[in-house]
Amino acid sequence: MPMYHAMGEVPRKRHTQFRAPDGKLYVEEVFGLEGFDGPESILYHRHSPARIKHAQPFEPRPIQEWVPREWAHRHLRLKDFPEGGDAVSGRQPFLYNNDITMWYVRPTDEQVRFYRNGMGDEIIFVHEGEGVLHTMFGTITYGPGDYLIIPRGTIYRFELAQGSTQRHLVLETPGHFTIPKDYRNSFGQLMEHAPYYHRDFRTPETLEYHGEEAGGSHELLLKVNHGFQVYELDYHPFDVIGWDGCNYPYAFNIWDFEPKAGRLHQPPPAHLTFRGPGFVVCSFMPRMLDWDKDAVVVPYHHSNLDSEEVLYYFNGNFASRRGIDLSSVTLHPSGLPHGPQPGLDEATLGKHWTDEAAVMVDTFRPLKLAAAAEAWDDPSYKYSWSAGAEGSDDGPMTVE
Numbered sequence: 001m002p003m004y005h006a007m008g009e010v011p012r013k014r015h016t017q018f019r020a021p022d023g024k025l026y027v028e029e030v031f032g033l034e035g036f037d038g039p040e041s042i043l044y045h046r047h048s049p050a051r052i053k054h055a056q057p058f059e060p061r062p063i064q065e066w067v068p069r070e071w072a073h074r075h076l077r078l079k080d081f082p083e084g085g086d087a088v089s090g091r092q093p094f095l096y097n098n099d100i101t102m103w104y105v106r107p108t109d110e111q112v113r114f115y116r117n118g119m120g121d122e123i124i125f126v127h128e129g130e131g132v133l134h135t136m137f138g139t140i141t142y143g144p145g146d147y148l149i150i151p152r153g154t155i156y157r158f159e160l161a162q163g164s165t166q167r168h169l170v171l172e173t174p175g176h177f178t179i180p181k182d183y184r185n186s187f188g189q190l191m192e193h194a195p196y197y198h199r200d201f202r203t204p205e206t207l208e209y210h211g212e213e214a215g216g217s218h219e220l221l222l223k224v225n226h227g228f229q230v231y232e233l234d235y236h237p238f239d240v241i242g243w244d245g246c247n248y249p250y251a252f253n254i255w256d257f258e259p260k261a262g263r264l265h266q267p268p269p270a271h272l273t274f275r276g277p278g279f280v281v282c283s284f285m286p287r288m289l290d291w292d293k294d295a296v297v298v299p300y301h302h303s304n305l306d307s308e309e310v311l312y313y314f315n316g317n318f319a320s321r322r323g324i325d326l327s328s329v330t331l332h333p334s335g336l337p338h339g340p341q342p343g344l345d346e347a348t349l350g351k352h353w354t355d356e357a358a359v360m361v362d363t364f365r366p367l368k369l370a371a372a373a374e375a376w377d378d379p380s381y382k383y384s385w386s387a388g389a390e391g392s393d394d395g396p397m398t399v400e
């Protein structure tokens with residue numbers, strides 16, 4: 001949860017009369033979590049946010065599971081993911097459980113419909129692409145490396161910068177993405193040891209108020225009950241004259257994450273960035289490697305006894321690691337040990353720096369593969385630790 005923020009006009013006291021210049025009362029909406037006990041914002045609308053002109057038929061869209069023949073380490077080549085669709089409709093799920101779903105999209109089309117996720121929070125990690133995220137809380141200009149954190153219920157629309165190639169990794173949880181309490185004091189402020197500070201989090205820039213426009217026709221795509229519901233509106237959904245509170249969309253650029261290094265290996269919790277129910281999101285960024293003269297700078301082998309590790313590689317030289325490329329995803333599932341591939345431990349002794357960057361999602365309950373993942377599966381990855389597999393002298397350190 002970010003800190004308190006306010007934009008536009010709000011009345012001096014909440015729950016009091018607040019009128020537009022024409023004398024009409026603005027419609028107050030408390031936008032909050034946990035039944036009035038969790039983070040909330042208060043918005044002032046020109047129209048009732050419950051008003052709809054027409055409800056189209058509901059379309060169920062359950063995720064189809066792919067059950068591969070073997071339970072093994074897995075590599076998905078998202079490098080070849082096809083472009084197409086808009087930032088919402090073009091999404092394809094590839095991994096999911098009851099706590100989190102991971103999607104990928106390379107949008108090319110302008111998003112015509114406004115979108116509201118009624119099922120969960122979203123984090124959109126922008127690997128490539130520039131543009132403007134328009135939301136009912138205001139605009140957020142985005143670019144490569146941005147995490148866009150969008151609370152459930154936020155109405156938004158992506159505007160893609162002309163000519164920009166886009167790659168978005170989308171995380172969705174029915175819970176709430178939080179800035180971990182590990183980094184905050186009892187007052188909520190980020191502490192000195194946190195890998196980021198409040199000024200690194202970008203709040204909405206410009207409030208877009210369309211409340212005075214009469215009539216019109218707009219479509220709102222609502223995600224609910226594992227499907228899509230389209231509402232036709234006779235008003236613009238960005239009709240908020242002002243808002244304040246602690247529940248709103250914001251951005252954080254991964255290059256503003258301050259990585260931690262140590263004399264000996266720092267495990268993934270050192271890279272913790274966001275937390276949610278049943279998972280963590282970590283940022284592996286370019287950093288010094290372990291400086292003890294006897295250090296083994298690649299991670300030790302370890303067993304994921306009760307968690308699944310997903311890595312998305314987005315920067316650095318991965319060419320020499322067998323098959324791994326930019327936009328690759330690896331899944332190291334529970335129950336299996338994993339670690340550096342053969343030869344890496346010896347070959348990297350004495351190295352002092354890694355320029356590789358990756359986003360990691362660790363889940364504490366098993367993940368399922370979605371049907372779309374089969375098309376990008378690299379069946380050879382599970383054998384990459386085997387006898388005869390080639391070593392590498394320049395492989396990634398981020399084989400957590």
Ligand SMILES: [Fe+2]
Nearest residue numbers: 309332399400
């Ligand atoms: Fe690991």
